[in-house]
Amino acid sequence: MLRRLCSVVLAFFAMAAAAAERDPLVLRGEIDGGDHQSYREVPFTVPSGTARITVAFDYDGREDKTTIDLGLLGPDGFRGWSGGNKREFTVSAYDATPSYLPGALPAGEWRLLLGIPNIRADASASYTAEVRFTPVGAEERLPGSLQPVLGEEARWYRGDLHMHSAHSDASCNSQGGERVPCPLFLTLQTAAAQGLDFVALTDHNTVSHLHDIRGLQPYFDRLLLIPGMEVTTFQGHANVFGLQAPLDFRVGDTVPDWNALLREAQARDLLLSVNHPVRPSDERCMGCGWTPSGGTDWSRIAAVEAVNGADAGTPMSGIPFWHAQLDAGHRLTGVGGSDNHDAGLTQSQFGRSRIGAPVTAVHAALLSQQAILDGIRAGRVFVDVDGSRDRVLDLVARYRANEVAMGGMLALPAGAEADFELRLAGVADARVEVIVDGEIAPLLADPVVSDTGQPLRWRWRSDGGRHWLRVDVRDADGRLLLVGNPVYVNF
Numbered sequence: 001m002l003r004r005l006c007s008v009v010l011a012f013f014a015m016a017a018a019a020a021e022r023d024p025l026v027l028r029g030e031i032d033g034g035d036h037q038s039y040r041e042v043p044f045t046v047p048s049g050t051a052r053i054t055v056a057f058d059y060d061g062r063e064d065k066t067t068i069d070l071g072l073l074g075p076d077g078f079r080g081w082s083g084g085n086k087r088e089f090t091v092s093a094y095d096a097t098p099s100y101l102p103g104a105l106p107a108g109e110w111r112l113l114l115g116i117p118n119i120r121a122d123a124s125a126s127y128t129a130e131v132r133f134t135p136v137g138a139e140e141r142l143p144g145s146l147q148p149v150l151g152e153e154a155r156w157y158r159g160d161l162h163m164h165s166a167h168s169d170a171s172c173n174s175q176g177g178e179r180v181p182c183p184l185f186l187t188l189q190t191a192a193a194q195g196l197d198f199v200a201l202t203d204h205n206t207v208s209h210l211h212d213i214r215g216l217q218p219y220f221d222r223l224l225l226i227p228g229m230e231v232t233t234f235q236g237h238a239n240v241f242g243l244q245a246p247l248d249f250r251v252g253d254t255v256p257d258w259n260a261l262l263r264e265a266q267a268r269d270l271l272l273s274v275n276h277p278v279r280p281s282d283e284r285c286m287g288c289g290w291t292p293s294g295g296t297d298w299s300r301i302a303a304v305e306a307v308n309g310a311d312a313g314t315p316m317s318g319i320p321f322w323h324a325q326l327d328a329g330h331r332l333t334g335v336g337g338s339d340n341h342d343a344g345l346t347q348s349q350f351g352r353s354r355i356g357a358p359v360t361a362v363h364a365a366l367l368s369q370q371a372i373l374d375g376i377r378a379g380r381v382f383v384d385v386d387g388s389r390d391r392v393l394d395l396v397a398r399y400r401a402n403e404v405a406m407g408g409m410l411a412l413p414a415g416a417e418a419d420f421e422l423r424l425a426g427v428a429d430a431r432v433e434v435i436v437d438g439e440i441a442p443l444l445a446d447p448v449v450s451d452t453g454q455p456l457r458w459r460w461r462s463d464g465g466r467h468w469l470r471v472d473v474r475d476a477d478g479r480l481l482l483v484g485n486p487v488y489v490n491f
């Protein structure tokens with residue numbers, strides 16, 4: 001019993017240690033003319049349980065042509081050399097700044113390797129290296145310098161939340177016309193050409209793309225790369241967003257059931273979206289439908305893929321499934337993803353969709369990973385089924401002094417009337433459907449959008465119960481264009 005208690009206490013301290021941000025280690029030193037054309041090793045100790053080392057390096061004397069090059073030696077030898085071309089680098093088990101090698105980070109003595117190609121005979125200079133250690137268990141908490149902010153405005157940002165590359169089962173035509181594993185660069189170049197603001201890279205059950213992202217993000221400085229993984233099990237698929245280390249996907253084996261996986265994802269603060277929930281789960285598509293053997297704890301899930309590729313309007317659409325969860329009282333953001341497996345596709349059809357069809361538009365405070373994921377959680381989100389560049393759907397509801405956007409909740413007593421206002425752009429001659437608890441409600445006198453500059457308004461009376469209201473927009477032929485997220489009432 002005592003032993004068990006001790007192990008519980010130890011586990012608690014281990015968790016507390018993992019959660020704490022460690023202060024950076026600062027290494028300082030001086031060089032002078034006697035160090036001209038020499039190398040110097042600067043030792044430092046990597047604590048046990050380190051998942052990432054991030055080094056920021058600077059020195060003075062550049063005006064006198066003093067130059068200090070930089071490299072890294074681990075206990076087992078060479079881990080990289082960036083010469084004079086980078087002032088910061090990071091190394092983890094799964095990714096590293098180009099010039100450096102990802103891999104295990106054993107505790108013990110490591111050394112910064114300095115090279116001094118030039119310092120004048122009468123000069124001296126000082127250098128500073130700030131070394132940060134990210135603990136195991138806190139991999140997702142990247143140092144701020146590794147979290148790009150690509151847009152400073154609060155606005156709609158448009159992205160594709162589901163795509164594959166050579167890191168799983170995507171293929172495309174090579175230069176010579178052969179089908180080859182499709183390189184991630186091509187996927188990103190296509191996404192950038194579509195004008196997307198962000199993409200989530202969701203290869204099946206792997207994080208091998210993390211290393212590519214480290215090298216590619218600086219080039220794609222208008223396209224935010226969100227690391228993800230499509231957790232692909234025998235009982236359903238789900239995207240997790242924001243991960244920096246693997247997540248065990250072996251549901252029914254090393255992971256008892258989906259709920260255990262959901263707990264792990266939540267503990268790591270990963271956003272999880274259930275993918276294409278309505279698919280066969282047999283020899284036609286193995287494990288594709290959502291069929292968790294132990295049930296689903298929806299409280300740990302933020303989103304459902306309401307639109308996967310070109311499945312809107314087909315029997316495979318995820319929208320009725322999403323509605324059923326909303327009806328059961330779960331607040332879940334409806335999102336979309338192309339599930340692209342070929343960056344070269346320019347047209348979509350069921351099962352083969354081009355990048356950016358659909359687009360998920362997220363109203364976010366910034367274009368950063370944290371802001372986009374926070375925006376998805378908050379639910380001011382719509383799905384643009386065709387992946388246009390200009391269509392917008394925004395819904396607000398007001399009751400007395402309270403105003404909420406999509407994803408927000410109004411408390412409305414029985415008899416209270418809320419005012420709804422819908423703003424649309426890019427959808428002239430379309431038809432608006434207001435959906436209340438899964439049914440189209442005749443709340444609009446004229447559901448045809450004639451002038452998209454004018455908001456549509458209606459009033460809705462509460463019976464005091466729990467409800468959700470959202471909007472779809474269809475073209476004149478009834479084809480779905482935009483899928484809005486709910487305003488919740490009394491949830």
Ligand SMILES: [Zn+2]
Nearest residue numbers: 230237275276
């Ligand atoms: Zn899937």
Ligand SMILES: [Zn+2]
Nearest residue numbers: 162164230339
């Ligand atoms: Zn997929």
